[in-house]
Amino acid sequence: MSDKEKGKQPAGAGASTRGCQHPGCSKVAQGKSGMCIAHGGGKRCQKEGCTKGAQGKTSFCSAHGGGKRCQKESCSKTSRGSSSFCSAHGGGKRCAREGCNTAAVGGTPLCTAHGGGKRCSHVDAADGKCTKSAQGASNLCSAHGGGRRCSKEDCDKAAQGKALLCFSHGGGRRCSREGCLKGAVGRTQYCIGHKGGYRCEYEGCDVSARGSTRFCRCGLMRPPPLVVHAVLVRGCGR
8 A cells, every 4th residue: 555545544544443351342442441431431420429421522421411411491301312302302213113102212123111121031930031121220120129129128119210219108209289198100290099190091981090001990891881881980870
């Protein structure tokens, strides 16, 4: 190769890329650390006690305000991918399931509800492998011990929200009805008793929907005859 041709090469093109020195890791090492970002390489978050990688040109990780932020008014979450919005406001990859507009999780093309992201590794002799989403850095769902646990003595339930307590001990969001201390359900601001969560879609019924269905007990037949509705719903006069 001539000197002229060599001059056209990008700077550092002839240099070999250093791999992460962590055993079994094939990612690229960051800076002079010899490690990839996941294993402690590169610039770290400047928030006291935080060891995560700093994002972009900032000195903080995503959780502490670093990197690009969502452009939606009043939202301070991290923008996803090359978009200017967070997952909740349409940024990043969306679930590939037809009709679903929820954000895809991890390196999968699906959202958590449709099987995306890391799944629970628990295997039950009777029911087989659990299909729920794994929580946090663990390989288990909340029901099988994954994620953060309640800090209340002798309680092994999952901690809710940013608190270190389960719902029973005051963790998570609470019902907005004055004087009510129960947990708010789903994306609503109220508990089930105060009409929080999904409601039954049967015409004229305002009872809470059960499980992953769109109906209360009266809707198991989607929708049932009025006679079945009157029999199954306690106190219904129709």
